[in-house]
Amino acid sequence: MASDIGEPPETTAPTRRDPSPAGAPETTSAPVTALTTILATLAGALALAIGIDALVPAIAAVAAGCLLTGTVTATKRRTPGGRALGSCLVVFAALGIAAAAGLEAATTVGTGAGPSEIATRVGVVVAIGLAAFGATATVTGAIGDRAVRSAIPVAVATTLPLAVVGGFHLPPVRRRVREIVPFAGARGAETGTGPAASESGLELAHLFSPESTAVGIATFVASLVALLWTVYFVLPRLPIPELLPRDRRADVRWRIRRLASRAGWAGWTVLLVSGALTITAALSRATDEPYIREVYPLLESTVVPLGMATGPRVAFVAGIGVLVAALLVSRLPGLYRLRYHPAVRWLPVLTGGAIVSLLVLVGYPRAFDELLRPELEAIAAEGEPLPVPGLGAMAPQELASLLAPPEGIAIVAIVIAGVVSAAGTLFVAIWLLGSLRLLPDRGAPGSLAAGALVGGAIAAAVAGASTPVVSAVVACALVAWDSAVYGVSITEELGREPSVLRPAVAHATGAVVVGIVGIALALGFTAVLERATVRTGATIVICLTVALLAALIVLKRRATAAAAAADDD
Numbered sequence: 001m002a003s004d005i006g007e008p009p010e011t012t013a014p015t016r017r018d019p020s021p022a023g024a025p026e027t028t029s030a031p032v033t034a035l036t037t038i039l040a041t042l043a044g045a046l047a048l049a050i051g052i053d054a055l056v057p058a059i060a061a062v063a064a065g066c067l068l069t070g071t072v073t074a075t076k077r078r079t080p081g082g083r084a085l086g087s088c089l090v091v092f093a094a095l096g097i098a099a100a101a102g103l104e105a106a107t108t109v110g111t112g113a114g115p116s117e118i119a120t121r122v123g124v125v126v127a128i129g130l131a132a133f134g135a136t137a138t139v140t141g142a143i144g145d146r147a148v149r150s151a152i153p154v155a156v157a158t159t160l161p162l163a164v165v166g167g168f169h170l171p172p173v174r175r176r177v178r179e180i181v182p183f184a185g186a187r188g189a190e191t192g193t194g195p196a197a198s199e200s201g202l203e204l205a206h207l208f209s210p211e212s213t214a215v216g217i218a219t220f221v222a223s224l225v226a227l228l229w230t231v232y233f234v235l236p237r238l239p240i241p242e243l244l245p246r247d248r249r250a251d252v253r254w255r256i257r258r259l260a261s262r263a264g265w266a267g268w269t270v271l272l273v274s275g276a277l278t279i280t281a282a283l284s285r286a287t288d289e290p291y292i293r294e295v296y297p298l299l300e301s302t303v304v305p306l307g308m309a310t311g312p313r314v315a316f317v318a319g320i321g322v323l324v325a326a327l328l329v330s331r332l333p334g335l336y337r338l339r340y341h342p343a344v345r346w347l348p349v350l351t352g353g354a355i356v357s358l359l360v361l362v363g364y365p366r367a368f369d370e371l372l373r374p375e376l377e378a379i380a381a382e383g384e385p386l387p388v389p390g391l392g393a394m395a396p397q398e399l400a401s402l403l404a405p406p407e408g409i410a411i412v413a414i415v416i417a418g419v420v421s422a423a424g425t426l427f428v429a430i431w432l433l434g435s436l437r438l439l440p441d442r443g444a445p446g447s448l449a450a451g452a453l454v455g456g457a458i459a460a461a462v463a464g465a466s467t468p469v470v471s472a473v474v475a476c477a478l479v480a481w482d483s484a485v486y487g488v489s490i491t492e493e494l495g496r497e498p499s500v501l502r503p504a505v506a507h508a509t510g511a512v513v514v515g516i517v518g519i520a521l522a523l524g525f526t527a528v529l530e531r532a533t534v535r536t537g538a539t540i541v542i543c544l545t546v547a548l549l550a551a552l553i554v555l556k557r558r559a560t561a562a563a564a565a566a567d568d569d
Helices: 032-051 056-077 080-110 115-141 147-168 171-180 202-209 215-239 246-286 295-307 311-330 342-382 396-403 407-435 444-462 467-494 501-532 535-569
Strands: 387-390 393-396
Touching: 032 056, 032 115, 032 444, 032 467, 032 501, 056 115, 056 407, 080 115, 080 147, 080 342, 080 407, 115 171, 115 387, 115 467, 147 171, 147 246, 147 342, 147 407, 202 535, 215 246, 215 311, 342 396, 393 396, 396 407, 396 444, 407 444, 444 467, 444 501, 467 501
Parallel strands: none
Antiparallel strands: 387 393
């Protein structure tokens, strides 16, 4: 394995391929203004989270919004690798949004709130996620210029493997399969819920989850080293550069060789480190030295759980299989004719759904046996029913029977498919907003972030947030929108290379001042109206609307004056 793989070629520098048509509206802001938009959006999201006391769901929603940006950024390149990455990211983004909304709903239900209040608070959390999506998209241009539309088929295709797995494990389908294929249900016991008792080939769980600690660590290290060395051997031999434009092939070849070399050396490093840890663990068990005997408990609490984990083991084996299969397929005669085939461009959209389906098939039975079943048995011992959304109160025994494999696998797969479908619906809604001209072409990411913050502020006001909190959110929305639009203008006029630090900072400072003026106006109107009527959520919204209009007028006049001064110069 060569340690010197050379420098990247200087004669064929990589060029950024822009899939956007000529004359398309700009959606990417300058770096300084994009950072201002992100900071203003984070400040508004923090104010919303504090206003409704939902800090943890808000953090999850912000993370999900960033993952949505990563999804669209990957898919908008319209390459096989981008679609595969987007297929994986959309699953995590959808689960993040669902987790944030579910956590807020569960917290609100615990306080005895009604359905309308629950929906309002969940709407605030979803608005925070959308605002984070729009703010981070100012950096990559993930909203506008048909970028979101590229993620719609990826989200839809990701649900297909999950829907197939869930549908196959439904009891009516399984009974029909037994009638057609009599030996399909002959393996395993008909009772029980462990991996060995599953009737769908889930005995693979024994392979990926060994009982012995020594065997588990050894197979974990072996599979990891095998994956790294497979990358070292296979990756440079794949015709990946042939799938790219000619001006990018030399740079991609150099990057592939560098990655393969690092993977090879990483394999040797893993072997040496694992050998050293094994010797250290053996010495700690054999010697009486206190400082050495303390090493084994540390290794047992850190290294052993990682080595016995099922998920990484499945990922290692799957990676080896994919690389070997790709190498074999690349050696087929006449394969170069297929590189422009639609299947090469669209098959990667199934990557995320296939990986999650495999994890559900292999990991859910063990998770049910080790996590869910003990918890349900402990609750059953207390004799209290469990509230289940959509099903009402259920006895723990009935819930355990419902969640037991293989029916539990069907439920989990269908639920994940539904959550990913919800993310696809969100992409469709944003795309329709742009198609109907409800979302501006220029600076669409900043407009989405500002609109989401304003919508969240209205929902927070209805939920009972204080006037300063809601006013601060609207002011942050104003700053985020103004900075994003100004950043787009700077990018269109000067590009992203020239330094625009000074004018961007000056413009952002002016937007912050206008936002502070808007907060002062909102508080002043509220104080006046408090003397004439009782303060309600509607009163706050009216005051904020008036303040926002006044702030926009001031901002428009300031921009007009600046443009006139520039023309005079």
